[in-house]
Amino acid sequence: MGKSMGKGQLGWTGCSPLFVMVAVAALSVSLLFVSPVSHADSKNEATVTRTVPALATPADWLMKMVSAPDRLTYQGIFIYENAAGLMTFQVAHSPIDKVQHERLIYQDGPYQEIIRKGDQVAFIRADGAINRFYSEGMSGLVERIANFQNDLRGSYRLLFGGEDRVAGRKALRIDVQPRDHHRYAYALWLDQETGFMLRSEMMGEKGIVLERLQYADFELVKELPKGKLAPSRAVNWVKKEAPANARRPADDAPTVWDAGWIPSGFEVAGFNRIDSPVSKKKVDSVLYSDGLSAFSVFVEEDESKVLGPASEQIGATSAVSRIFRRGETYYNVTVIGEVPLGTAERVAVSVKPQGTAE
Numbered sequence: 001m002g003k004s005m006g007k008g009q010l011g012w013t014g015c016s017p018l019f020v021m022v023a024v025a026a027l028s029v030s031l032l033f034v035s036p037v038s039h040a041d042s043k044n045e046a047t048v049t050r051t052v053p054a055l056a057t058p059a060d061w062l063m064k065m066v067s068a069p070d071r072l073t074y075q076g077i078f079i080y081e082n083a084a085g086l087m088t089f090q091v092a093h094s095p096i097d098k099v100q101h102e103r104l105i106y107q108d109g110p111y112q113e114i115i116r117k118g119d120q121v122a123f124i125r126a127d128g129a130i131n132r133f134y135s136e137g138m139s140g141l142v143e144r145i146a147n148f149q150n151d152l153r154g155s156y157r158l159l160f161g162g163e164d165r166v167a168g169r170k171a172l173r174i175d176v177q178p179r180d181h182h183r184y185a186y187a188l189w190l191d192q193e194t195g196f197m198l199r200s201e202m203m204g205e206k207g208i209v210l211e212r213l214q215y216a217d218f219e220l221v222k223e224l225p226k227g228k229l230a231p232s233r234a235v236n237w238v239k240k241e242a243p244a245n246a247r248r249p250a251d252d253a254p255t256v257w258d259a260g261w262i263p264s265g266f267e268v269a270g271f272n273r274i275d276s277p278v279s280k281k282k283v284d285s286v287l288y289s290d291g292l293s294a295f296s297v298f299v300e301e302d303e304s305k306v307l308g309p310a311s312e313q314i315g316a317t318s319a320v321s322r323i324f325r326r327g328e329t330y331y332n333v334t335v336i337g338e339v340p341l342g343t344a345e346r347v348a349v350s351v352k353p354q355g356t357a358e
Contacts, residue, residue: 064195083315295337
């Protein structure tokens with residue numbers, strides 16, 4: 001199944017608590033958002049021989065893939081592998097009243113499940129505790145690329161990679177190759193009948209696989225068995241309205257800092273000002289995306305003034321922490337996301353107080 005996973009070592013002594021919490025959270029929830037990508041307006045850069053359904057370009061196939069979760073009801077088993085190890089999940093999925101409903105059940109270790117209803121997610125732990133959050137701002141390929149359809153071709157090449165079989169079904173491989181070293185490569189295996197993504201790999205330098213998702217069993221059904229989507233415990237889906245000052249338009253700059261360098265093709269996809277999980281201070285959080293890759297920049301006031309820089313790469317996820325000073329106030333900068341470590345470090349060191357020259 002390709003080259004071995006790239007793994008990192010945890011060594012976050014002296015890092016800010018936010019750095020550690022965000023990094024661990026990103027690894028634990030990343031499997032929620034391994035989703036198909038959307039349409040990219042590019043020309044056919046390769047030709048597939050043999051008997052493949054007549055879609056003209058790789059972009060046409062990606063367009064079909066992105067619509068698959070909205071069209072299909074299915075159940076199955078998939079394997080997800082990243083730096084943390086290999087996990088197996090049972091999945092049931094159905095679009096109901098134009099809202100995607102999904103249930104994932106861990107097949108290894110303590111019983112746990114993830115319930116998704118549109119942009120609302122509930123994680124039911126082994127002890128019965130339920131954590132609820134929204135997937136907005138942490139979305140995967142399908143959600144991220146929706147706003148970057150016309151820009152994707154500037155950052156990636158889309159190529160046909162030939163035919164294969166995955167989960168007993170005929171599949172077509174699409175290779176998504178980066179045009180620079182600031183993002184990862186992807187290989188996607190799409191079901192030839194439906195366009196559904198049966199397998200995906202994210203690859204780093206020298207083709208090393210950093211993250212993999214692959215279906216071992218995939219069954220299309222007209223209707224799921226009764227109770228297949230029902231959580232094992234009652235979940236309160238009451239949606240909370242975000243405070244009026246929690247979000248600002250994407251083109252508004254944070255009030256105290258600027259990112260002096262962002263890789264070409266990445267744009268602001270979201271902004272939040274939230275309460276710090278480790279202090280009473282507010283934390284600025286800005287999400288950047290190129291439609292496939294994404295990273296976030298967190299800036300929080302550092303009252304300790306003793307925290308040092310830190311850099312870690314754990315599989316596909318890079319996490320970097322740096323400090324900058326504005327007058328007598330110190331700020332901790334954390335960059336975390338699915339970009340190469342060198343890219344994350346360059347972004348982090350470019351963050352300066354607003355109005356400061358490079």
